[in-house]
Amino acid sequence: MTVRTFAVHIGVSDRMVSNWEAGGVGIAPRPSNQAALDTALSCAGTEAHERFAFLITEQAAAAEDQRTEILLAADPLQFVRHPVDGKLMVEVPEGIFLGGDAGSTTWLPGFHLDVFPTTNADYFRFVSATGYPPPQHWEGSRYPESIFDHPVVWVTWRDAAAYAAWAGKVLPSSTQWEKAARGTKGNIYPWGNNPTAAKCNVSDSGIGHTTPVSRYQSGASPFGAYDLCGNVWEWCATESSQGRRELKGSAFTSPFVRATPAAFNDASTGMCDEDTGFRCVAGHL
Structure with a gap:
């Protein structure tokens, strides 16, 4: 105009x-x-949203001011620490939420969700305790120190399920994952309804690799979970068809328009890639 x-x-x-x-x-x-x-x-239309997201992300990346994340962070919530893998978890209470593209009403029992995706340091404890094969990008049986707090990648659905079983947890269903990301009111994004790509690690950011799981504080969900948009795709328990499971959340390789928690994606259970990881759920702790 x-x-x-x-x-x-x-x-x-x-x-x-x-x-x-x-x-x-x-x-x-x-x-x-x-x-x-x-x-x-x-x-405005999708083209205007994409243009806005690109500009605001470019501006945030140029500034590299971590104080912005602290100032925009949600109020601290009460987390609990899981007794096996030691990860922080947040409660998602039982009740209804608005999910899917149509915002349909769904009721779910309560559960606890990992606040952060499973990191390389988390996965190392699992590998050390069980002798499970390490991911291909590690240096032998240990992760590079520079990515200790980045989400573990190059893991198949079976790898993720094996970690969950060791920790006494399970992988989330796609519905559990979506409720944890969108809140009960069905927000478009974890942080609300504004399409702000600067709140997550997507390809629009130009970072080109995974980032620490605690980086995007202003992108946390209403329940206090991080990285539910961007950074890595996350395996879910839900089977989409024989031999395939759903993935949620988008990744650093994904355009921002793919970052909505309601979006569908799936893959073969044997697939592993540089942009795919997971987090777990548990019952009441």
């Missing part, structure tokens, strides 16, 4: 739009004008 057309579109003067452009990131619109901008964005 031209400056004048855009000004009419959101109900402000063309001089104000010009001032916003000149001021750049230093501009803080009045609440009523910000609400108009937010509404315009939410009503």
Whole structure:
């Protein structure tokens, strides 16, 4: 749009739009004008959302200011530590939630979900305790120290299920995973309904590899779980067809438009890749 057309579109003067452009990131619109901008964005098409996500992600990556994540982080929640693998878990209470593309009502019993995906350090404890074969990207039987807090990758569904069995847990169903990611009200993303790619590690970010599982604090779900969009695809227990299981969450290799928790993906149980990992669920602790 031209400056004048855009000004009419959101109900402000063309001089104000010009001032916003000149001021750049230093501009803080009045609440009523910000609400108009937010509404315009939410009503825009996919192309505009992708363009906005790319620009905001590029800006955040250039700044590399970790204080932003701390300031935007959700209020601290009460986590529990699992007695076997020691991972932090958060409770997802029983009840209904709005899920799927159509926002249909589904009831689920309560469960606990790992706050973070299974990291290389977590998986190392499993490998050390059981003698299970390590992932192919490790240096022998141990992970590279630089990725100790990154999600473990190059694991098949069977590998993920073996870890879960050792820990006394299971892999989440796709429905459990989606409720944990979207909350009870069926948010489009874990953090809400705004398409903000800077809140997760997707290909739009230009990072090109996995990141520490605690990095994206502002992208946490309503229940306090991290990395439910981006970083790595996560294996689920749900069988989509014979020999295939569902995957959720998208990865650092995925475009942001694939990051919605309701999106469907699956793979053969023998598949392993650089962008695929997992997390587990357990009953009441």
